[in-house]
Amino acid sequence: MDRILINDLSRQSAAVDNEIRRAIAQVISSGWYVLGPQCGGFEREFADFCGAKYCVGVANGTDALELTFRALGIESGKRVATVANAGYYTSTALALVGAKPVYVDVEADTGLMDLNALDALALARSIDAVVVTHLFGLMHDAESARKIAEHAAIPLIEDCAQAHGAHRGGRMAGSVGHAGCFSFYPTKNLGALGDGGAIVTDDPDIAARLIKLRQYGWDGKYRVSLGGGRNSRLDEIQAAVLRTKLPHLHGWNVRRRDIAARYTKGITHPRVTCPRGRGDEYVAHLYVLRCDDRDGLRSHLADRGIMCDVHYPIPDHLQPLAGNDRERPVLPVTERIAKEGLTIPCFPELTDDETDRIIHHINAW
Numbered sequence: 001m002d003r004i005l006i007n008d009l010s011r012q013s014a015a016v017d018n019e020i021r022r023a024i025a026q027v028i029s030s031g032w033y034v035l036g037p038q039c040g041g042f043e044r045e046f047a048d049f050c051g052a053k054y055c056v057g058v059a060n061g062t063d064a065l066e067l068t069f070r071a072l073g074i075e076s077g078k079r080v081a082t083v084a085n086a087g088y089y090t091s092t093a094l095a096l097v098g099a100k101p102v103y104v105d106v107e108a109d110t111g112l113m114d115l116n117a118l119d120a121l122a123l124a125r126s127i128d129a130v131v132v133t134h135l136f137g138l139m140h141d142a143e144s145a146r147k148i149a150e151h152a153a154i155p156l157i158e159d160c161a162q163a164h165g166a167h168r169g170g171r172m173a174g175s176v177g178h179a180g181c182f183s184f185y186p187t188k189n190l191g192a193l194g195d196g197g198a199i200v201t202d203d204p205d206i207a208a209r210l211i212k213l214r215q216y217g218w219d220g221k222y223r224v225s226l227g228g229g230r231n232s233r234l235d236e237i238q239a240a241v242l243r244t245k246l247p248h249l250h251g252w253n254v255r256r257r258d259i260a261a262r263y264t265k266g267i268t269h270p271r272v273t274c275p276r277g278r279g280d281e282y283v284a285h286l287y288v289l290r291c292d293d294r295d296g297l298r299s300h301l302a303d304r305g306i307m308c309d310v311h312y313p314i315p316d317h318l319q320p321l322a323g324n325d326r327e328r329p330v331l332p333v334t335e336r337i338a339k340e341g342l343t344i345p346c347f348p349e350l351t352d353d354e355t356d357r358i359i360h361h362i363n364a365w
């Protein structure tokens, strides 16, 4: 019996093998390896894809968040609303700029930020910005979040690292907030062969600041005009790989959604709750079940060669680093999801037979 991995990236690489090798070979012989024509080309193509005016490539998704905070003046002492169930990336970026996360609980159904709670914080004038995360590939109601942010005159940042290509109400993920941050870590819906990241925005000032911040604060060679800059660049080889893969993204997302729909239809175990069926706002980055005995189900599947994972086992506010912080918030829904969530394999190259085998073993548990 063949094992089924949580994600098998070698299958995707095999599917685009010739294209990728050709693109990389071109970069090698070009002699230009950082911030050259591939990065520029990818930035134009990805901005177009997202329906945004500008795209700035950076080294990874966490840098995309951090540099966006700097570009928006979110610095030491600022309070930023975010969720605690999205893998700590935003918390890391906030810590790097000295800002404080204000954790908002999430909706029980979707795991996305509770916008009523956000509205209350915004009305109380107790936050300076908000990061909405489109978790597991499900685009949040960013339009409503934007209205809340605009009413409070604070910026909205979309964390789109799990939602490349999701759209809702005619707007692409990343194009609704003041800035949309992406990661191209290999397992993301659009993944490089290494690290990569980008920010999309319609605001020329934000884009101009990001272009300085990713390269030492330079406004020209060796001329530093903006503080907080450092080195965070998308290299030419990764940009060339991403340009090769971008035209495939839509098809891959369709396939992911098909697999997710097959799961939601096929899984009928009474102790397992599936995510609801969804439309284009869901690009099925991860398919996360809920189960009252998550660990029992996980080991049952592992014994049958099906590798699962948990996204994410420890909410941000309960990480060991937080210690026994007395100001630690209580986030009941976030904490419950961390105990019940189980991620089963969902990637475009998973076959129907494998999907059916997974469904069978879950129902037989």
Ligand SMILES: *Cc1c(COP(=O)(O)O)cnc(C)c1O
Pocket: 060, 061, 062, 063, 086, 087, 089, 090, 133, 159, 161, 162, 182, 183, 184, 185, 195, 196, 197
């Ligand atoms: C992957 C991810 C990031 C961080 O991206 P890196 O490229 O790994 O730094 C940020 N936010 C979310 C929601 C992610 O899934």
